[in-house]
Amino acid sequence: MASKVLIVAEHDGSKLNPATAKCVTCARGIAGAEITVVVCAADAAAVATQAAQLTGVNRVLTVENPVNAHALSATIAPQIVALAGPFTHVFGPSTTFGKDLMPRIAALLDTAQISDIMAVESPTRFRRPIYAGNAILTVEVEGGAKVVGTVRTASFEGTPAGASAPIEKASVNAELPTYTRFVSVSAAKSDRPDLQTATRVVSGGRALGSADAFKILYSLADKIGAAVGASRAAVDAGYAPNELQVGQTGKIIAPELYIAIGISGAIQHLTGIKDARTIVAINKDTEAPIFEVADYGLVGDLFQIVPELEKLIAAK
Amino acid sequence: MKRILVGIKRVVDYNVRIRVKPDGSGVITDGVKMSINPFDEIALEEALRIKEKGGAEEVVVATVGPAECQQQLRTALAMGGDRAVHVQADGVIEPLVAARALLKLVEKEQPMMVIVGKQAIDDDNSQTGPMLAALWNRPQATFASKVELAEGKARVTREVDAGLETLEVDLPAVVTTDLRLNEPRYVKLPDIMKAKKKPLETLTLGALGLEPKQRLKLVKFEPPPQRQKGIRVKDAAELVEALKKKGLV
Numbered sequence: 001m002a003s004k005v006l007i008v009a010e011h012d013g014s015k016l017n018p019a020t021a022k023c024v025t026c027a028r029g030i031a032g033a034e035i036t037v038v039v040c041a042a043d044a045a046a047v048a049t050q051a052a053q054l055t056g057v058n059r060v061l062t063v064e065n066p067v068n069a070h071a072l073s074a075t076i077a078p079q080i081v082a083l084a085g086p087f088t089h090v091f092g093p094s095t096t097f098g099k100d101l102m103p104r105i106a107a108l109l110d111t112a113q114i115s116d117i118m119a120v121e122s123p124t125r126f127r128r129p130i131y132a133g134n135a136i137l138t139v140e141v142e143g144g145a146k147v148v149g150t151v152r153t154a155s156f157e158g159t160p161a162g163a164s165a166p167i168e169k170a171s172v173n174a175e176l177p178t179y180t181r182f183v184s185v186s187a188a189k190s191d192r193p194d195l196q197t198a199t200r201v202v203s204g205g206r207a208l209g210s211a212d213a214f215k216i217l218y219s220l221a222d223k224i225g226a227a228v229g230a231s232r233a234a235v236d237a238g239y240a241p242n243e244l245q246v247g248q249t250g251k252i253i254a255p256e257l258y259i260a261i262g263i264s265g266a267i268q269h270l271t272g273i274k275d276a277r278t279i280v281a282i283n284k285d286t287e288a289p290i291f292e293v294a295d296y297g298l299v300g301d302l303f304q305i306v307p308e309l310e311k312l313i314a315a316k
Numbered sequence: 317m318k319r320i321l322v323g324i325k326r327v328v329d330y331n332v333r334i335r336v337k338p339d340g341s342g343v344i345t346d347g348v349k350m351s352i353n354p355f356d357e358i359a360l361e362e363a364l365r366i367k368e369k370g371g372a373e374e375v376v377v378a379t380v381g382p383a384e385c386q387q388q389l390r391t392a393l394a395m396g397g398d399r400a401v402h403v404q405a406d407g408v409i410e411p412l413v414a415a416r417a418l419l420k421l422v423e424k425e426q427p428m429m430v431i432v433g434k435q436a437i438d439d440d441n442s443q444t445g446p447m448l449a450a451l452w453n454r455p456q457a458t459f460a461s462k463v464e465l466a467e468g469k470a471r472v473t474r475e476v477d478a479g480l481e482t483l484e485v486d487l488p489a490v491v492t493t494d495l496r497l498n499e500p501r502y503v504k505l506p507d508i509m510k511a512k513k514k515p516l517e518t519l520t521l522g523a524l525g526l527e528p529k530q531r532l533k534l535v536k537f538e539p540p541p542q543r544q545k546g547i548r549v550k551d552a553a554e555l556v557e558a559l560k561k562k563g564l565v
Binding site for chain 2: 012072073074077095096097099100101102103104105106107108110111112113114115116125129130131132133134135136137138139140141142143145177179180181182183184185186187188196200224232235236241242243248249251256257267268274278279280291292293294295296297298299300305308309312313
């Protein structure tokens with residue numbers, strides 16, 4: 001049976017999140033798959049246009065409804081379930097959006113979910129990390145059940161734009177609950193690249209010592225066009241906001257360059273960066289576990305080294 | 317009675333170094349320290365705080381798993397849970413089975429809220445909370461960093477990729493906990509003694525009318541690929557030199 005993959009688009013109402021292009025790449029790993037992206041929105045036109053450009057997408061479905069102005073899983077899940085009938089696979093990104101939504105869809109479809117798909121072995125066989133990435137598990141979906149999965153975005157490059165798939169309006173017949181209401185979202189406005197998709201990341205840990213001291217990282221990051229990340233310890237201590245946390249329970253990232261500054265490298269942090277192309281570690285503790293995974297390690301006082309780095313980079 | 321149901325899972329302690337069995341059939345758990353999943357401890361702590369502030373009258377702790385799970389239930393009772401329910405089940409318990417078992421307990425206990433960890437640190441699935449909410453047809457507020465109760469409602473602040481999102485949900489609802497919701501209390505020795513006398517009910521999946529259906533075949537477990545160990549540079553200049561050579565800065 002040919003595979004038909006439905007991908008739930010993540011977006012903010014006007015822009016398609018890059019995680020969706022990564023889900024498409026994952027789906028393209030399923031031989032011969034026909035790929036449909038569904039955009040649930042109040043006004044889907046802009047996002048649907050972006051989704052239609054993704055190479056490998058055969059069709060974009062839009063589900064427009066004023067209640068879709070905010071991505072509430074309780075209301076989106078029944079709409080996806082109403083559309084899921086003809087599909088063999090339903091995928092979403094392994095972001096907070098997808099982690100919240102996809103299990104709700106899987107339960108309504110009475111099927112298991114495969115979380116954090118990192119590789120496709122066959123239409124029914126996938127690999128995923130468990131135990132904070134300390135083991136890799138191969139799982140097989142049995143009995144011809146629908147495959148619901150979240151795609152580990154750090155494992156896939158986004159499929160390039162350049163295509164133009166047809167866009168169709170879908171109407172769904174589903175009862176939508178009103179028991180969940182969006183109140184607000186507070187996101188720090190920043191001109192820096194997005195942590196999840198940045199090619200370079202400068203990340204700080206507990207050794208920074210204060211929120212004020214943490215700012216030296218922003219300065220270095222701006223010099224090299226990097227996003228800023230943080231270890232759990234730095235976020236817990238209040239040096240950096242939660243959305244900067246990198247690791248098992250924060251963001252899993254795969255930049256070209258990751259500079260870990262004053263981060264000792266707990267296993268839970270390392271799992272978030274192991275797909276980085278090049279890892280640099282700066283730490284005064286020569287025994288810090290971060291040096292075990294670093295391509296370049298520099299032992300020393302970060303408060304001396306970081307300003308030096310900035311100067312040297314500026315002087316190029 | 318205003319009741320909170322807390323779901324906990326017995327997992328390999330977060331400090332244990334995980335090793336895959338040589339035959340690829342699983343990870344080594346023999347003789348390894350087991351604990352309550354850290355996110356579930358946060359869930360229990362939150363329930364206890366709500367009760368202590370008068371927002372609930374009873375905290376019931378439940379788990380689905382083998383006989384040994386009763387150790388973790390006793391620990392949860394020592395932390396302050398009022399009573400425990402153990403749904404005995406052996407072998408692989410998939411999140412959908414755990415969610416179905418919790419739903420049966422929800423139907424019986426009629427809680428105002430169910431709190432569980434956002435994920436278990438063993439299989440990292442992050443599924444059970446939303447699955448329960450879906451089957452129950454009730455709201456979910458995942459990745460909570462703040463929970464405020466009002467009459468018949470909860471206002472929950474969530475840690476999402478963009479920052480912090482606030483939702484209002486009608487009760488009953490399912491909440492899943494993130495790291496910064498609270499810091500769980502330490503268990504004191506007298507509480508461990510007291511916990512031995514607290515009620516712990518044992519059921520089976522069968523008694524709840526459920527089967528331990530396994531839908532995913534676990535084909536093999538492998539250790540992850542190791543990164544090549546890199547080099548030490550002596551100073552910032554050498555580092556910048558190396559990065560420039562690779563075109564990274």
